[in-house]
Amino acid sequence: MYTTDLSGKKAKPEAAITENPAKLAAFEARVAADEFIEPKDWMPEAYRKTLIRQISQHAHSEIVGMLPEGNWITRAPNLRRKAILLAKVQDEAGHGLYLYCAAETLGVSRDEMTEALLSGKAKYSTIFNYPTLTWADIGAIGWLVDGAAIMNQVPLQRTSYGPYARAMVRICKEESFHQRQGYEIMMHLAAGTDAQKRMAQDALDRWWWPSLMMFGPPDDKSPNTEQSMRWRIKRDTNDELRQKFVDITAPQAEAIGLSVPDPALKWNETRGAYDFGDVDWEEFYAVVRGEGPVAKERNQARVKAWENGAWVREAARVHAEKRANAKIAAE
Amino acid sequence: MDSALPPLAAYAARLGDDSLILGQRLGEWCGHAPALEVDLSLSNVALDLIGQATHFLGLAGAIEGAGRDADKLAFHRDVMDFSNCLLVEQPNGDFAQTIARQFLFSNYQALLFEQMAQVKDERFAPIAAKALKEVKYHATLASDWVVRLGDGTDESKTRMVAGLNWMWRFADELFVMDDVDAAAIANGAGVDKAALRAAWDARIDAVLAEATLARPAARRPIVGGRVGRHSEHLGHVLSAMQFLQRAYPGANW
Amino acid sequence: MHAADGKMALEHARDTYTRRMEGVSLWVLPSAQIIASDPGDAAALFAPAEDKIYRHPTFYKIPDGITHI
Numbered sequence: 086m087y088t089t090d091l092s093g094k095k096a097k098p099e100a101a102i103t104e105n106p107a108k109l110a111a112f113e114a115r116v117a118a119d120e121f122i123e124p125k126d127w128m129p130e131a132y133r134k135t136l137i138r139q140i141s142q143h144a145h146s147e148i149v150g151m152l153p154e155g156n157w158i159t160r161a162p163n164l165r166r167k168a169i170l171l172a173k174v175q176d177e178a179g180h181g182l183y184l185y186c187a188a189e190t191l192g193v194s195r196d197e198m199t200e201a202l203l204s205g206k207a208k209y210s211t212i213f214n215y216p217t218l219t220w221a222d223i224g225a226i227g228w229l230v231d232g233a234a235i236m237n238q239v240p241l242q243r244t245s246y247g248p249y250a251r252a253m254v255r256i257c258k259e260e261s262f263h264q265r266q267g268y269e270i271m272m273h274l275a276a277g278t279d280a281q282k283r284m285a286q287d288a289l290d291r292w293w294w295p296s297l298m299m300f301g302p303p304d305d306k307s308p309n310t311e312q313s314m315r316w317r318i319k320r321d322t323n324d325e326l327r328q329k330f331v332d333i334t335a336p337q338a339e340a341i342g343l344s345v346p347d348p349a350l351k352w353n354e355t356r357g358a359y360d361f362g363d364v365d366w367e368e369f370y371a372v373v374r375g376e377g378p379v380a381k382e383r384n385q386a387r388v389k390a391w392e393n394g395a396w397v398r399e400a401a402r403v404h405a406e407k408r409a410n411a412k413i414a415a416e
Numbered sequence: 417m418d419s420a421l422p423p424l425a426a427y428a429a430r431l432g433d434d435s436l437i438l439g440q441r442l443g444e445w446c447g448h449a450p451a452l453e454v455d456l457s458l459s460n461v462a463l464d465l466i467g468q469a470t471h472f473l474g475l476a477g478a479i480e481g482a483g484r485d486a487d488k489l490a491f492h493r494d495v496m497d498f499s500n501c502l503l504v505e506q507p508n509g510d511f512a513q514t515i516a517r518q519f520l521f522s523n524y525q526a527l528l529f530e531q532m533a534q535v536k537d538e539r540f541a542p543i544a545a546k547a548l549k550e551v552k553y554h555a556t557l558a559s560d561w562v563v564r565l566g567d568g569t570d571e572s573k574t575r576m577v578a579g580l581n582w583m584w585r586f587a588d589e590l591f592v593m594d595d596v597d598a599a600a601i602a603n604g605a606g607v608d609k610a611a612l613r614a615a616w617d618a619r620i621d622a623v624l625a626e627a628t629l630a631r632p633a634a635r636r637p638i639v640g641g642r643v644g645r646h647s648e649h650l651g652h653v654l655s656a657m658q659f660l661q662r663a664y665p666g667a668n669w
Numbered sequence: 670m671h672a673a674d675g676k677m678a679l680e681h682a683r684d685t686y687t688r689r690m691e692g693v694s695l696w697v698l699p700s701a702q703i704i705a706s707d708p709g710d711a712a713a714l715f716a717p718a719e720d721k722i723y724r725h726p727t728f729y730k731i732p733d734g735i736t737h738i
Contacts, residue, residue: 163669397450407567
């Protein structure tokens with residue numbers, strides 16, 4: 086699914102001042118020429134660190150993102166929806182895997198990244214700390230959350246770090262069905278019984294603002310943006326993407342008879358874009374701090390899975406060792 | 417067993433219910449597996465099983481000819497009309513227990529579909545032929561894990577033994593024959609399951625030997641699933657699975 | 670892909686990389702065993718092929734009207 090710019094208010098930009106100026110200049114020239122940087126290439130330490138943070142946050146988001154949707158696999162309303170949801174959540178696991186692999190090429194291990202996630206040190210997209218209460222939430226997540234994610238991810242296919250860009254190509258290709266299946270769920274609900282329509286509107290009401298938060302803080306409060314843009318780690322600003330998302334999504338809601346929960350939402354003829362209300366940034370920062378409604382549940386689920394799986398991973402390792410030793414002994 | 421279903425439809429429903437309930441169980445793992453890679457494996461198996469359930473339950477409804485489709489059968493029957501074997505409704509337990517269940521069941525399914533792919537009936541054979549490719553992989557995957565866990569650490573061995581002991585009680589039911597089976601065989605759709613037992617035993621024993629595990633002791637089998645006499649677990653599986661269809665009758669999703 | 674042994678790696682690769690019918694065969698090997706070229710040597714490895722355009726069919730001009738060639 087996706088990565089959020091989670092810069093808190095106090096985050097300072099990573100400075101590149103200690104690097105060898107000639108190497109840095111050559112590096113920046115390559116990036117400016119839209120060349121890919123590969124694992125063995127020289128890169129500024131700040132670039133490596135920013136990438137590790139961004140890619141691992143992205144990977145964590147995929148993994149934690151399995152939980153809110155996984156919550157409905159056993160309760161999907163029919164066999165078709167059950168299979169689609171399973172395939173989608175499975176894709177998230179795959180995407181997490183591709184991204185962890187991409188991050189590993191920068192010299193960090195998956196165990197280290199997992200440890201950072203479980204200890205609460207590493208962040209993941211704020212959106213997954215909201216609960217999925219009804220089946221319509223599965224529709225809303227696909228439509229809005231994956232919609233926002235795709236908007237952010239498509240430009241990342243041309244991000245400067247080769248392994249990340251290639252992982253994104255694969256992810257974008259696979260995700261093409263995720264948003265559509267979500268919108269299809271919402272379409273069915275919105276055209277269904279009164280109870281279903283109410284369920285759909287309620288889900289849109291709850292997921293709209295958190296979806297806008299997914300693009301991260303406003304540009305003037307996003308300290309890393311300028312350097313990340315120059316290094317082609319980020320290709321559009323948070324506010325640009327947010328505007329684009331509103332412009333695309335508002336008519337989609339209208340088309341199925343749902344109303345966006347924002348009284349200030351209005352088409353602005355002169356700007357050729359929608360005006361929309363203020364995001365509650367205090368809520369966003371609180372969720373980034375780990376105060377989201379189900380943050381503890383999400384963390385507990387990941388910790389439990391990891392701890393309960395420890396003996397399995399250990400058994401596989403020991404078994405492989407036994408077999409390898411037996412092979413050596415036989416030779 | 418759903419008394420309203422004619423024998424051949426009941427036969428298809430048994431196959432569908434087996435796959436559906438096990439697929440549903442494996443779906444519970446999604447997001448909680450011991451490793452990311454295992455999450456992908458378990459969901460793949462679950463997806464194959466949900467697909468098989470869709471085909472077989474669809475076939476059951478078509479044979480019945482009363483306008484019930486796969487969803488109607490999956491989401492609108494109660495425990496006493498479900499005809500899956502007791503094995504597949506057993507709780508996931510820990511990973512070893514899940515693997516034990518998969519190991520016993522997938523090896524059975526692989527042998528069953530190998531035969532069913534050859535039957536005369538042109539509705540059953542193609543579904544079985546497609547499913548065979550899937551369950552062969554499931555059997556390999558589960559068998560490999562039995563070996564790893566059995567011949568891994570002391571803890572994994574203890575857990576694997578416990579998992580097998582839990583599931584072993586329900587293995588015999590897989591091979592029990594009754595009137596529905598006889599009718600299906602007479603109609604060129606069914607398989608003599610009792611005749612699969614020897615091959616199944618050989619496969620299970622070979623893997624257990626490689627896993628340095630002893631075969632659990634023979635015991636009085638627990639049966640009843642095929643005629644709607646289930647464990648307490650199935651009702652809870654159904655109450656989650658059927659919740660939306662029950663809470664919003666007549667709605668389309 | 671993380672795996673404890675070769676068989677496991679193959680199965681994980683199957684479950685991860687064949688979900689959309691990609692590929693006809695899977696090869697796995699430990700990442701530590703991969704010997705990759707140094708990006709610094711890219712010129713020596715790849716540039717010499719740059720001017721050997723006669724290896725591509727489009728290098729050859731065939732008159733219009735000649736087909737199936």
